[in-house]
Amino acid sequence: MNEMTLSMENILDIGTGFTKSGLVLTVLFAIVVYFLAKALVKTVDRMLKKAVAKHGKDALTSYNFINKVVKVLIYGFAIVLILNQFTAFDGVSTLFTAGASVFGVAAALASQESMSNFIGGTFLAIMQPFKVGDLIVLSDKNISGTVTDIGLRHTTIKTFDNTEMIIPNSIMNTAIIENKSSATHYTVRLIFGISYDSDVKLAMKIMKEHAENHPKMIDIRTEQDKAAGVPAVSVSCVNLGDFSVDLRVNVHTKSAADGAALSSDLRMSVKEAFEKEGISIPFPTMQIHAETSQK
DSSP: OHHHHHHHHHHHTTTTTTBSSOHHHHHHHHHHHHHHHHHHHHHHHHHHHHHHHHHGGGGHHHHHHHHHHHHHHHHHHHHHHHHTTBGGGHHHHHHHHHHSSHHHHHHHHSOHHHHHHHHHHHHHHHHOSSOTTOEEEEGGGTEEEEEEEEOSSEEEEEETTSOEEEEEHHHHHHSOEEEGGGSSSEEEEEEEEEOTTSOHHHHHHHHHHHHHTOTTOOOOOOHHHHHTTOOSSEEEEEEEOSSOEEEEEEEEESSHHHHHHHHHHHHHHHHHHHHHTTOOOOOOOOOOOOOOOOO
């Protein structure tokens, strides 16, 4: 019995030179802390999902960001507790206590750019100039697409080309952003250039009729607009160019996706109608004169 007790003490004493409680107890402590942290993360995740289910899409953006922050905090705290069991990391516990949170340690070690992105992500999650699922346009960056995620460091946008753009949050906070999803409708503006000898009025009539008859077109006019004779689709001459008379049609749809489909259909149908009516779409030409010299 004494030999067995002595043997157990010897096992528990393994690693006491670099751990506070011995290697065996330290490993057991680490396992318990890990599973407790994992269980806590799952509990918080369930609570946040219930909040999203209750408040709808508007809470999704905040949920995603808060969920990431909570995971960093919980797992960061767990790592600090485990490292504190090793004598070489006594300073980690002191630093954590002085900072009052694991972000005190992160802030001391992180770069200025990383902290700027994190702070930017915090502002985006709180102020919500756009939300996950919104269609946005960054005019100065020539980027447009749907927001799929707002993370601790960057925002992810899925473009119409089905590619993902990873943009640092610090840039998203300073960029000029057009939020298409905040509007009640989407406006399509298409320009057709016709030759100067073509019938402008006929071309405008064709553009108007094809736009009005498209199934994805919506009428956003109020009763007062209708009484005043405001057209559901407007066509105007916007420019007299070097080679063409430019006509623009404005038509409204429910969404950007409907707008893209309508744009494609109108370009094809209007072009076919122009060809049938003898309305030409000009393009720059160059005449080369060959001169022959006589001797």
